[in-house]
Amino acid sequence: MKALVFTAPGTVELREVPEPVPGPGEVLVHVAASGICGSELHGVRHPGFRVPPLVMGHEFAGHTDDGTRVVVNPILSCGRCDLCALGGRNVCRERRIIGVHTPGAFAERVAVPADTLVTLPGGLGWTAAGIVEPAANAVHAWALAGAPGGARVGVIGAGAIGLTCMLVAASGGAARIEVADRSADRREIAAQLGADAAGPELTGEYDVIFDAVGAAATHEQSLACLRPGGVAVWLGLADSTAGFDAAHLVRGEKRVLGSFAYQGADFATAVDLVGGWDLSWVETFPLTEGAEIFTALMNGRATPVKALLAPGSRHP
The missing domain is CATH 3.90.180.10 (Medium-chain alcohol dehydrogenases, catalytic domain)
Structure with a gap:
């Protein structure tokens, strides 16, 4: 074969x-x-x-x-x-x-x-x-973040994982979703799929940020743009370097959660969700x-x- x-x-x-x-x-x-x-x-x-x-x-x-x-x-x-x-x-x-x-x-x-x-x-x-498989990653990350309906959500990276994180957050009732990506083409796609804003970098303050890139610079950005007490969920694996100021993490009582793959329930939820997506x-x-x-x-x-x-x- x-x-x-x-x-x-x-x-x-x-x-x-x-x-x-x-x-x-x-x-x-x-x-x-x-x-x-x-x-x-x-x-x-x-x-x-x-x-x-x-x-x-x-x-x-x-x-x-x-x-x-x-x-x-x-x-x-x-x-x-x-x-x-x-x-x-x-x-x-x-x-x-x-x-x-x-x-x-x-x-x-x-x-x-x-x-x-x-x-x-x-x-x-x-x-x-x-x-379904990349969507299950996003479902799992949303669950780790607490599935916070009404949250201001930032997504770094508009590849498949970033876009599915955006779509899952929208399905979960996020109040506002902003997406960052260096590619103008990918930012345009994010906007077409319903992002409230899309630019080269995140510029606001967010309750939840999904880092779907995983570079040292995006790790740093995910914490810099996170509100005190907020949660950054890291899914990307581009770089093993942490790249953030630990003192800033402590003083803002911010949380960083690693998210790897999914559990069986996440996979089942993804099957239910993907049929309704653009x-x-x-x-x-x-x-x-x-x-x-x-x-x-x-x-x-x-x-x-x-x-x-x-x-x-x-x-x-």
Whole structure:
């Protein structure tokens, strides 16, 4: 079968690879949509967490052999430890991720554990299904922030995670949402999706700020623009440097929360939400064009904000 393979630093290639053979407790998923994540773009440029050769792809949906339409939760946890027992399977010390530690969905087919499947509701298109995983990240971040209806919300970064944070906050009753991004094209998309303001940087004072970039400068900005007693939720992974003044954090009694992935309930909520969103910022490309679009995005192309790969032609 055809698959997009991470073969060397900075390089992905369309290759013929062996058919996946489901093991005990696994099922075969015929991939319909698989999203290119910013973490994959970074990971191909800077191998370490992801090691070539690897078929990536952890944001995906498709159908099983019997025709059941599913989206896959790619977080594989032990299910036995103290953290799993508390519901924190996303922070399980032994967690693995499909497309990182096992072959992923930049392929025609992928074998996954049966318990990772979430059945899709009727009428939900493949584009929306392909956005469930990033949307689940945003749902989890909103929950960590306390789901504060009526809040003034700032979002740093108008990529897929930033835009889904904005959309989840709007669904949750945020009073005002402002988005910051260096790209004028992405700021325009944020405005079209309902942001009350969009500029190169945040300029106001906010109750909640989502940092979907994760650079030292955005860490600093998230705290500088946060009201005393407010909460900054960091989702981005661009830089491991903290980059903020700890004394300012203490004197303002501000909070910083790390947000990684999602729990099962977040994933289910995302499935319910995505069907009602404007997803005009998402574009689907045939898997055969995967290397070209992946490389363009990795090298700084700003659009599409979200690219999905599909083994067949473009689809709704």
